[in-house]
Amino acid sequence: MKMRIIWFILILRFSLMNCQIYREEMNISQEKFALSIGMDRTYYSSVEAGKRNVSIQNIKKIADGFGISISELMKKAEMYMNM
Template sequence: MDEATLRLRLGSVIRAHREALDVSQDRFADVIEMHRAYYGSIERGSRNLTIATLSRVAAGLRVRPSQLLQEAGA
């Protein structure tokens, strides 16, 4: 799988988990102390995530980073 496809899939998985928590994008970004525009770019798959950022997002979603990657097909 190429990098762009992985980013898109990972963003989609992250969005699905956030929506399952019934939390808006803006509210979730506030909770994990991330700028809403930056967080939005993660969900759109236009941002390369560091391990630290992926961990921060995963903690907010109450899942392991490895679960998000597995669901994205990485």
């Protein structure tokens, strides 16, 4: 059970750190993206850098901002981790 929790946390962190890739594909700045999802730019920047523990509500905001589900965000991160 403990390993599953650790694995989940790693995937979650990796998926949030990959937000930069998704955001750049949208050709949008951190500031514009953060504002579009109702989040402070400095907070969002620290999320992209993997420096934050993010609530599920904010993960949902980020996923919605990219037009994907939370599970899709996690799946893509898991795919990148397996490369």
